[in-house]
Amino acid sequence: xxxxxxxxxxxxxxxxxxxxxxxxxxxxxxxxxxxxxxxxxxxxxxxxxxxxxxxxxxxxxxxxxxxxxxxxxxxxxxxxxxxxxxxxxxxxxxxxxxxxxxxxxxxxxxxxxxxx
Amino acid sequence: xxxxxxxxxxxxxxxxxxxxxxxxxxxxxxxxxxxxxxxxxxxxxxxxxxxxxxxxxxxxxxxxxxxxxxxxxxxxxxxxxxxxxxxxxxxxxxxxxxxxxxxxxxxxxxxxxxxx
Numbered sequence: 091x092x093x094x095x096x097x098x099x100x101x102x103x104x105x106x107x108x109x110x111x112x113x114x115x116x117x118x119x120x121x122x123x124x125x126x127x128x129x130x131x132x133x134x135x136x137x138x139x140x141x142x143x144x145x146x147x148x149x150x151x152x153x154x155x156x157x158x159x160x161x162x163x164x165x166x167x168x169x170x171x172x173x174x175x176x177x178x179x180x181x182x183x184x185x186x187x188x189x190x191x192x193x194x195x196x197x198x199x200x201x202x203x204x205x206x
Numbered sequence: 207x208x209x210x211x212x213x214x215x216x217x218x219x220x221x222x223x224x225x226x227x228x229x230x231x232x233x234x235x236x237x238x239x240x241x242x243x244x245x246x247x248x249x250x251x252x253x254x255x256x257x258x259x260x261x262x263x264x265x266x267x268x269x270x271x272x273x274x275x276x277x278x279x280x281x282x283x284x285x286x287x288x289x290x291x292x293x294x295x296x297x298x299x300x301x302x303x304x305x306x307x308x309x310x311x312x313x314x315x316x317x318x319x320x321x322x
Contacts, residue, residue: 124309124310133297133312134251134297134310136310139309181249183249183251185310193239193301194239195308197250197251
């Protein structure tokens with residue numbers, strides 16, 4: 091149980107285009123999902139917290155107009171990188187919080203974004 | 207603000223031996239969770255073990271156990287009978303209990319190499 095999927099697993103796009111990444115909880119409902127960014131050989135940096143049916147909460151320094159987050163249902167959250175630039179290239183990981191199970195977060199497999 | 211410190215950037219251990227990864231944290235909270243996550247080369251974050259701060263008994267999951275010292279704010283991970291598949295980055299994480307968001311705060315990670 092507690093499986094989280096991400097799609098796509100990798101994507102290459104041209105500078106200036108937008109990219110959408112999906113995060114799904116496959117066998118449970120997640121009222122809260124999280125989006126992280128991980129640079130090579132570094133830890134995970136929380137970008138934003140996504141609550142179903144409400145606006146996402148962004149961490150300091152994260153541009154909310156650039157990283158659009160939508161949590162339309164209890165099993166789906168999306169991250170859209172708008173007008174992507176090469177510096178947005180990174181590994182993006184989502185997680186879903188299982189309330190009541192020691193509030194554990196289960197992670198998706200990540201999405202490698204490369205902006206040319 | 208809470209912080210998590212992993213003082214060992216890299217460690218290695220021989221197969222079948224035991225290794226201990228260190229983690230300390232700083233918080234003024236009394237109720238919280240602590241986690242160890244593993245990130246193998248596939249980059250999928252995998253929950254290894256979790257500990258509720260109100261529990262005095264150290265958590266154990268098969269070959270993985272923790273030494274939780276609340277007063278010292280220490281949370282080390284012991285891996286017994288190390289296997290080649292244990293090779294990965296290991297992240298220690300803190301989460302405040304009862305928070306509406308449930309944010310995880312990660313340490314910088316320890317890269318563990320298990321040698322045959």
